[in-house]
Amino acid sequence: MSTTPPVLAAELASAWADIQRRHPELPDLAAPESLIGESSSACGAELSFERLLHEAVHGVAAARGVRDTSRAGRYHNRRFLAIAEEMGLEHADEPHPSSGFSLVSLTPEARKRYRTTAERLQRALRAHTAATRTDTASSFRGPAARHGSSGGGVRVKAVCDCGRNVRVVPSVLAQAPIMCGACGKQFRIPEVMAVG
Structure with missing residues (x-):
């Protein structure tokens, strides 16, 4: 995908700005389209407000000069978790052997705090998904898809x-x-x- 639809780009920018209001050291979101591609993140989660906040944790870590991942960005360490907790994300379990603390989720407080922002972003994501859905029966998807x-x-x-x-x-x-x-x-x- 070369460009982000204007409505989705605007909602991503708005959601990011909402996070920045609470965490001013978070750098600006330079390229919303980098968050939309299916394999745009080593974190391996589909785009949602929770994922956006996860990416914001990486942004704050970068702004602070904190190395929050290893293994080519796959393993999320305790420094990542500490910043995630500051920003309203939690990880209830022990770290995963290969991804560490990457599977964070919104705390109840953060869910309440960002409710309106998250709902607006989710509506824009649903509209984007509906607009970009293709007819898979007539689209070439490569040998992996043909063989299940x-x-x-x-x-x-x-x-x-x-x-x-x-x-x-x-x-x-x-x-x-x-x-x-x-x-x-x-x-x-x-x-x-x-x-x-």
Whole structure:
């Protein structure tokens, strides 16, 4: 994607500015389109307000000169987590062996604080997704898609009601349910952000 649709770009800029009001050391968002591509982040999560705040943590870390990741940006260390907690994100579990503390989520306080901003961004993202959806039956998607492979797409967190989670490419989960070995229920991809 070469350009970001004007409405989405404006909502991304507005959401980023809202974060900057609370965290003035956060640098300006130079290229909103870098957040939109499917594989634009080593963090491997689809774009949402929570992901935007995650990226803002990296921005604050850069402004402070803090090295918050290792392993080519995949492993998020305790310095990342400390800044994330300052900015309204939390990580309830032990670090993941390969991604560390990357799977942060909004605290209840941050969810409330950013509710209006998050809702506006989510509406713009839904409109963008609807506008860019293509007819996959007549589109060439490459050999991986033809053979049922995920094609190395971005993995997102799928959760089970018992509290376990896995990282999965959404198209793989769409092919057939993935069942939890602990409780027998299906893993599911939660709403991008259920504000409430």
